Amino acid sequence: MTAPGAAFGGPLLEVRGLVKRFGGGGGLFGVGGPEIRAVDGVDLVVGRGEIVGLVGESGSGKTTLGRTILRLTEPDDGSIRFDGIDVRALGSRDLRRLRRRMQIVFQDPGAALNPRMRVKSLVGEPLVIHGVARGRDLEERVAALLAEVGLERDAMHRWPHEFSGGQKQRIGIARALALRPDFLVCDEPVSALDVSVQAQIVNLLVELQRRHGMAYLFIAHDLALVAHLCDRIAVMYLGRIVEEGPAAALAARPLHPYTQALFASSPPPDPEIARRLRMPIPGEVPSPSDLPPGCRFHPRCPIATDRCRAEPPVLRELTAGHRAACHRSEELLGGATLFPRDASSSPTSGPGSTGRSTRGPEPASP
């Protein structure tokens, strides 16, 4: 493996042309069905200590992208460079070493924690696997990790089922932190939790990010949260990044009709209603196994033209660091609003409206 890139001056993570397909028939084990291009040529850069939000409707490929970056799912094409290291070229031993630096926090903490392991083993397992600690030292390290995520030392002797959803997620975060990673994929880390504890977990993640200077790829449905929390936002639709830019600029003036639609239909404050409105944008998401020609959003886009139906748009930089893949983004630069925002759900009425001078949600009791 290339030497860890303390001396590498480039971005922490640089993904180019990443592709992950599922199905397609004829596989070694007879994996049939139509081919699904879950991640279809994604470019993504995450800087050191940067929080990049990844948003998009259900099925757009966010989880697959996050997992493929970590090689929890094997990519089919493209490159992944982490701190200058070619992640795709690593053998299993070097990949395991690199995993110390790249971890994931899962959406459903209940499902992610082995019910037959006590908390001490769950949190301590990465330390044991990587030969970092054992015995008394292991116990002290687990206690310190539990303290970091707001859990008592005694929690280490208990089983996952003895904890609430929020506490389980704290355990999942402690496990992810155990090896002091530089990069965390947070895959909708609060969407399975009661609304009463969501802010606490988000606050915890923000606090940990500030304390340790980690970079996050923060996958979420809640655009107001992402706009507030993140330095940059990438918007995904049917396997592709369709817009990407500084969070404040992108939230204030989305330059892709799909992003406008997402913001206009941003989840209402009531999480139960939000859960039922998983796909609030007019029109159906086309099947990823039968993608429309040209721009993939054209069947749902109110300003689609013949060119849109024929020619796939590429990501283009329209203002500083703000890119969109749309033939008509220049017109949106002028402030055209295709999908009027509901004032009650607009990110401009949420915490994101305070701009980027301070990062993090409103304070909540731990």
Ligand SMILES: Nc1ncnc2c1ncn2[C@@H]1O[C@H](COP(=O)(O)OP(=O)(O)OP(=O)(O)O)[C@@H](O)[C@H]1O
């Ligand atoms: N293991 C798999 N086998 C086959 N298809 C898969 C697999 N994992 C994901 N897919 C498909 O890939 C596409 C992208 O799924 P993915 O879970 O990455 O989307 P997502 O954006 O994370 O959605 P959500 O917001 O619901 O979590 C979907 O069409 C999904 O059905």
Ligand code: SF4
């Ligand atoms: S390229 Fe055309 S169809 Fe696609 S989002 Fe832009 S205007 Fe709409």
Ligand SMILES: [Mg+2]
């Ligand atoms: Mg997902």
